[in-house]
Amino acid sequence: MTDAETWDLLDERGATTGETHRRDDPRWPTNRFHLMVATCVVRSDGLVLLTRRAATKAFPFMWEIPGGSVLAGETGAQAAVRELREETGLAVDGSDLRRVGRGAESTALLDVYVAAVRGRPRLHLDPAEVDRAAWVTWSEVETHRAAGRMPAPWVGCFAPLWPDLTRAVAQAAQGEGASGP
Template identity: 40%
Template sequence: MTVVAAALVRADGRILLQQRAPGRAMAGLWEFPGGKVEPGERPEAALVRELGEELGIRVDAADLAPATFASADNDRRHMLLLLYVCRRWRGTPEALDATAIDWVSPDDMRALAMPPADIPLIPILKALLPLSAA
């Protein structure tokens, strides 16, 4: 199963995370927004679609920069998580498909409960993203 996710990065270097809603697998955990790639769908198109559905924002595929990936077992299936960095979008992100959203630094992410596949992405994001002046 291929899954795409975005590290939406504000000018101050903080990254948007969303909290999984009750009644879902891994409810309450904080994650990068995104979702499954449908059959025949390009990963970038899937992420544009998912960000619209989950956050109500519009993103151009050209503004998605491939960053890294994670490989993990998820229930009885193997998951390949492709993470993109995005610094440009239209609209204000809202928690349309989650309990909450928050803007956090990579250092602050370490204190949050996150899905196992997301945790190894934190130090990579910290290394990729320049330190904020804020």
């Protein structure tokens, strides 16, 4: 991420407005949103990837499902692939992503994806983004969420999607859509 990061703006229905916004510009336009993504990566043994935010980021040392902002001109799936690669070194193909749904907060819409991967992929964490990573059970993800160890805005965005995400994670753990060597 840089100060020059630019986002396409969306209306409340998620349609592009033709406007853009620079990340650090404090003048947020009324009734506009930017798109964010999160990708829940599920290994073939059923464990899920959580990352812990770096000390220099907002909500430092909080656990999360990897993700970030969609840059101007990107699709949600393209951003999900890019963010996962940048933060963790994991390479997935956009066709391997299953979109679970969309959550919302005051200025962002959040598209949530699931990606199944085979084996035990090696992680290469970006220390500017991620302090730690862990492969955990879905029950442990739910424990982190319930204990307040995940950023509140993300938890709010995920809330209406949680049942569908839980089902999608279970399906991915059963081998539906696994990718990679």
